Amino acid sequence: xxxxxxxxxxxxxxxxxxxxxxxxxxxxxxxxxxxxxxxxxxxxxxxxxxxxxxxxxxxxxxxxxxxxxxxxxxxxxxxxxxxxxxxxxxxxxxxxxxxxxxxxxxxxxxxxxxxxxxxxxxxxxxxxxxxxxxxxxxxxxxxxxxxxxxxxxxxxxxxxxxxxxxxxxxxxxxxxxxxxxxxxxxxxxxxxxxxxxxxx
Amino acid sequence: xxxxxxxxxxxxxxxxxxxxxxxxxxxxxxxxxxxxxxxxxxxxxxxxxxxxxxxxxxxxxxxxxxxxxxxxxxxxxxxxxxxxxxxxxxxxxxxxxxxxxxxxxxxxxxxxxxxxxxxxxxxxxxxxxxxxxxxxxxxxxxxxxxxxxxxxxxxxxxxxxxxxxxxxxxxxxxxxxxxxxxxxxxxxxxxxxxxxxxxxxxxxxxxxxxxxxxxxxxxxxxxxxxxxxxxxxxxxxxxxxxxxxxxxxxxxxxxxxxxxxxxxxxxxxxxxxxxxxxxxxxxxxxxxxxxxxxxxxxxxxxxxxxxxxxxxxxxxxxxxxxxxxxxxxxxxxxxxxxxxxxxxxxxxxxxxxxxxxxxxxxxxxxxxxxxxxxxxxxxxxxxxxxxxxx
Numbered sequence: 001x002x003x004x005x006x007x008x009x010x011x012x013x014x015x016x017x018x019x020x021x022x023x024x025x026x027x028x029x030x031x032x033x034x035x036x037x038x039x040x041x042x043x044x045x046x047x048x049x050x051x052x053x054x055x056x057x058x059x060x061x062x063x064x065x066x067x068x069x070x071x072x073x074x075x076x077x078x079x080x081x082x083x084x085x086x087x088x089x090x091x092x093x094x095x096x097x098x099x100x101x102x103x104x105x106x107x108x109x110x111x112x113x114x115x116x117x118x119x120x121x122x123x124x125x126x127x128x129x130x131x132x133x134x135x136x137x138x139x140x141x142x143x144x145x146x147x148x149x150x151x152x153x154x155x156x157x158x159x160x161x162x163x164x165x166x167x168x169x170x171x172x173x174x175x176x177x178x179x180x181x182x183x184x185x186x187x188x189x190x191x192x193x194x195x196x197x198x199x200x
Numbered sequence: 201x202x203x204x205x206x207x208x209x210x211x212x213x214x215x216x217x218x219x220x221x222x223x224x225x226x227x228x229x230x231x232x233x234x235x236x237x238x239x240x241x242x243x244x245x246x247x248x249x250x251x252x253x254x255x256x257x258x259x260x261x262x263x264x265x266x267x268x269x270x271x272x273x274x275x276x277x278x279x280x281x282x283x284x285x286x287x288x289x290x291x292x293x294x295x296x297x298x299x300x301x302x303x304x305x306x307x308x309x310x311x312x313x314x315x316x317x318x319x320x321x322x323x324x325x326x327x328x329x330x331x332x333x334x335x336x337x338x339x340x341x342x343x344x345x346x347x348x349x350x351x352x353x354x355x356x357x358x359x360x361x362x363x364x365x366x367x368x369x370x371x372x373x374x375x376x377x378x379x380x381x382x383x384x385x386x387x388x389x390x391x392x393x394x395x396x397x398x399x400x401x402x403x404x405x406x407x408x409x410x411x412x413x414x415x416x417x418x419x420x421x422x423x424x425x426x427x428x429x430x431x432x433x434x435x436x437x438x439x440x441x442x443x444x445x446x447x448x449x450x451x452x453x454x455x456x457x458x459x460x461x462x463x464x465x466x467x468x469x470x471x472x473x474x475x476x477x478x479x480x481x482x483x484x485x486x487x488x489x490x491x492x493x494x495x496x497x498x499x500x501x502x503x504x505x506x507x508x509x510x511x512x513x514x515x516x517x518x519x520x521x522x523x524x525x526x527x528x529x530x531x532x533x534x535x536x537x538x539x540x541x542x543x544x545x546x547x548x549x550x551x552x553x554x555x556x557x558x559x560x561x562x563x564x565x566x567x568x569x570x571x572x573x574x575x576x577x578x579x580x581x582x583x584x585x586x587x588x589x590x
Binding site for chain 2: 058086087089090094095096097099102103105106108109110112114115116117119120121122123124125126127128129130131133134136137138139140141142143144145146147149150153154157160161162163164165174
């Protein structure tokens with residue numbers, strides 16, 4: 001996506017360390033800009049130098065929840081410290097949710113086995129969104145949708161109607177190569193913090 | 201301290217012009233209305249799948265094994281027919297669908313998961329009901345997977361877009377049918393009531409029970425509906441959604457997010473708490489959640505929280521997860537249109553942490569001008585939908 005050009009206004013406001021990776025602009029950043037939003041912070045997982053995804057206490061089995069938490073946290077850390085306090089919404093974009101955990105639960109159910117209680121707590125994508133919201137004090141709406149277009153449109157309306165002053169959008173991308181073949185997850189995530197154009 | 205903002209909305213009036221439903225009481229509005237009026241909970245031993253070894257074996261499920269995709273087609277078709285949408289109007293209307301996911305997803309090969317994404321499932325429903333066909337790819341269909349606020353969030357987002365004049369109408373649907381996987385997860389999480397009943401806001405409440413639910417509503421611009429000569433079932437007068445920022449799956453003990461969602465809905469409707477005639481509560485029947493909700497109602501409604509009639513109809517039809525928002529919006533619509541406020545079943549004794557005016561002795565006759573439908577979910581997500589007489 002190196003042919004995509006950042007919105008000049010957004011660029012002036014700074015994208016934190018994401019500026020270091022202008023040659024590899026995350027598609028989410030470009031799409032948010034195209035949707036008429038100003039991007040005030042952006043992050044990916046993985047980024048150059050990333051190795052092992054940090055574990056996330058209370059969440060087990062798959063990379064889904066740790067990916068959301070790591071990417072969201074990285075993105076939120078890149079917001080300008082001088083930014084005024086604002087109500088922040090979180091919009092999580094995932095087309096399948098945590099399919100690996102769902103498959104594990106289905107296998108246990110079909111075998112008549114016991115299911116660990118932690119799988120209950122992580123059975124919906126809202127749970128990790130709530131983890132991120134609690135850790136970072138995000139008091140805006142919590143929304144999970146299936147596509148980037150939908151997520152950015154939800155964000156746009158929440159900002160326009162004053163439900164939030166900024167929106168953290170986190171996109172989970174399922175790997176095209178199944179984990180079963182490579183033995184490891186190649187799922188990736190991108191995140192942006194967006195505000196109404198011209199308000200940053 | 202929690203940051204607050206002043207909410208806004210577009211100037212357009214938003215109405216509901218079609219509604220259709222499935223619940224544990226059966227298919228259709230008449231079955232649901234009869235069940236609500238009778239006030240007898242629909243909880244029965246589960247025979248849809250094996251519950252051997254589970255702590256609990258009860259849910260509010262229809263007989264047999266209904267298929268989610270088929271039931272969603274039926275409710276969407278019915279709602280669109282009630283709204284008298286032409287073929288062309290259907291093709292121009294987006295579909296917002298609230299669901300946990302494609303029920304097949306967890307059992308397909310990993311390489312096939314994309315074909316069973318929520319997007320693919322929603323696209324198939326749109327195709328099967330003639331919705332969104334004329335809209336650009338990506339603009340016409342959307343899936344909401346935000347757990348127990350999925351459907352209510354979809355309704356709020358639809359209302360926001362229509363009030364701003366961006367669209368004439370959006371069809372919002374939601375569906376959850378009691379299944380072995382979610383049942384087992386809730387059982388493992390010790391969330392299910394162990395005495396066979398759901399007792400919202402009551403002393404001695406023991407938790408929730410799952411229930412079947414599917415519903416669809418046509419959310420429309422009042423102007424567009426008038427121009428088509430289609431009567432409104434009710435006005436969607438206000439809406440609000442806010443987060444607790446507290447815990448992955450527990451509500452804020454003082455219901456901070458829910459209180460702000462209610463306040464936002466009242467502000468958008470331009471009414472005061474004293475104008476409310478009924479609250480269909482989230483009322484899951486769990487100890488913490490009900491107490492938090494009662495506190496949220498006190499915060500948002502002030503002294504009126506002690507007098508406005510409140511019931512949680514989860515005590516009758518169960519917890520329909522992602523479909524709750526649309527099922528309970530339709531229950532609220534029933535209360536508003538018939539003046540019969542459904543009972544808060546399962547009540548044993550007052551809980552000092554829930555000082556509410558619960559509807560306890562069968563359905564109560566009333567003439568509410570405004571009624572509120574509340575939902576809360578994992579992640580500290582909260583919604584409030586406010587309907588007003590047409």
